[in-house]
Amino acid sequence: MEIREYGRILRAGWWIVAVVAVLGIVGGWAYSFFSTPQYQACARLFVTTEGGSSVGEAYQNNLFSQERVTSYAGLATSTQVAQRAVDQLQLPLSANDLRAKITATPIESTVLLDLCGTDSDPDVARALTNAVAGQLTQLVQELETSQRGGSPAAGATIVDQADVPTSPLGAGLVTLLGLGAVAGLALGVVIALARGLVDRSIRDRPKAEEISGNAVLGGLPIDAERPKTPVASFSKMGEPLRTLRTNIRFLGGGSPPRVLTVTSAEPGEGRTSTAIDLAAVLAEAGHKVLLVDGDIRTAALAERLDITQEHGLSTVLSGEHRLGDAVQPDVIDGVDVLPAGPVPPNPSELLGSDRAQILLEAVRGDYRYVVVDTPPLLSVSDGAILTALADGSLVLARVGSTTRDQLRKAIKTLGGVGGKVLGVVTTFEPHRRRRTKPGSTGPVAKPKIEVEGRESSAATVGRG
Missing domain, CATH: 3.40.50.300 (P-loop containing nucleotide triphosphate hydrolases)
Known part of the structure; x- marks a missing residue:
């Protein structure tokens, strides 16, 4: 099929493209209006190990700390940490519900761990994140301390406490309307072309x-x-x-x-x-x-x-x-x-x-x-x-x-x-359109x- 045939199909189906584009804009507005906004608060933790007396020992300790970051990320979303945080905050939700709201992401090639909590209430999101961060550092200290006593071999320190988020996650209204329009235009073009290709009638x-x-x-x-x-x-x-x-x-x-x-x-x-x-x-x-x-x-x-x-x-x-x-x-x-x-x-x-x-x-x-x-x-x-x-x-x-x-x-x-x-x-x-005499x-x-x-x-x- 020649390019001009596609052009003819699109000209004949311009109203389909327009209608679907408008529906896309309406869909973007409806999503923004009816969806519940979610807020995310994040804290950052620093993982440390006991220092070495030489450069080689310090290097080995740094590698050990990077490996520990991944392990601590798993602990942050564990049932035990979640249950401790729930007990601390006395919230009406289960440990599994809290785990679904928490994410822990190690920063690659560093000893930093980002801990984030999400909720429809920004104050609750902050409280959840800080509670989990505090319970994580406490659990790490317990696990890294030998039963014979002494200093823990490694630990996690809260570098940045979570603050109350001021804006919800996701795209704003203008962005959603734009995405809806673009998606509607693309879908409208596909529908118009499909209709034109399926249509076997004589068009010109x-x-x-x-x-x-x-x-x-x-x-x-x-x-x-x-x-x-x-x-x-x-x-x-x-x-x-x-x-x-x-x-x-x-x-x-x-x-x-x-x-x-x-x-x-x-x-x-x-x-x-x-x-x-x-x-x-x-x-x-x-x-x-x-x-x-x-x-x-x-x-x-x-x-x-x-x-x-x-x-x-x-x-x-x-x-x-x-x-x-x-x-x-x-x-x-x-x-x-x-x-x-x-x-x-x-x-x-x-x-x-x-x-x-x-x-x-x-x-x-x-x-x-x-x-x-x-x-x-x-x-x-x-x-x-x-x-x-x-x-x-x-x-x-x-x-x-x-x-x-x-x-x-x-x-x-x-x-x-x-x-x-x-x-x-x-x-x-x-x-x-053509001219006609008065x-x-x-x-x-x-x-x-x-x-x-x-x-x-x-x-x-x-x-x-």
Whole structure:
């Protein structure tokens, strides 16, 4: 994976990084607020042995004292010393509880021993440390004195008594907040990257082109007004739709495709909206256009355009009605519509019949462009059947929803029936900032567009 792909994943998941970073800061504050502060008081002891009369004896005594420091550190945390300290202070805790609060650390290559006691009360921490230090020196004296009497061979002397600590152990609030933020940022980046790597959906046009093996003819941004409005507002969607129209007109060199199917892998990827808007933008250029609802199982086109469908594609293919009786003229300015008609019991058989091929050939002679809205390819075979009869198909890929496997299977399905893929159109693309002319922002119910020097309403919907 290229570095720019990681950058794209992080840009898409910036909110995850931000949220986790904030949670890290909150966690640092919560730890500081709810945790009980601990105070540590330390004393220092000096270990000595009987002096020698020569330099060699003094050196040996020093080595002996360094070895004794380690032993005394073990004695400092022993049960006997702890019990003596508990008895001295008359505290309501056991010897083992006190041992857990005491640490003894020999200073390397010296005869010094640091003794520290920890407690939530700074005064108690000081008292514990000094009591243990005093009991340790007393026990050392007892152990180092021969049973026959005399001076002890070694001893421990308190050099520094423990003082009352003024600040608790650990990091302060500012440090904890900083650590929480850093930890949250790091974790957020990991989560965002993991989410992006696991996410198999199409995220941009280059990926759609790479996965499909076909050119991306255009991209349609998210339109919050669809499907509430029958036709997209050209003040907002005009530019991408006209780009798509231009790219379609340049396909095939001197003989561009005239009968187009609009399909996708799964439902909810914008087929019906794209078919309507494509038909409208082709009519805007002055072409005579027929919009066909090839999804005779759901008939969403008639509902979107608010037209009747007692007559439609299904009744024409079954021989009940003539084509002229089923086509509703000028439903959209410059666009005739052939609705799906009543749902038949055998949709696939009707669409695969000779009548369907004859029908498409007939309308090819009457219209410059025929746009067919089809069902999703991975749900039923209808879309593939219609594409095999048409000049080619526009395969839609919804950004952030259509997966790579779904797009591959859709392309493979069309190839399996000999259908031609004209190109891919990405839908529901995130908005990018762009300048708009004054008065062209916001939803427009009936925007005016120019058709070869005259104005016409591209969203004027006829009532059937």
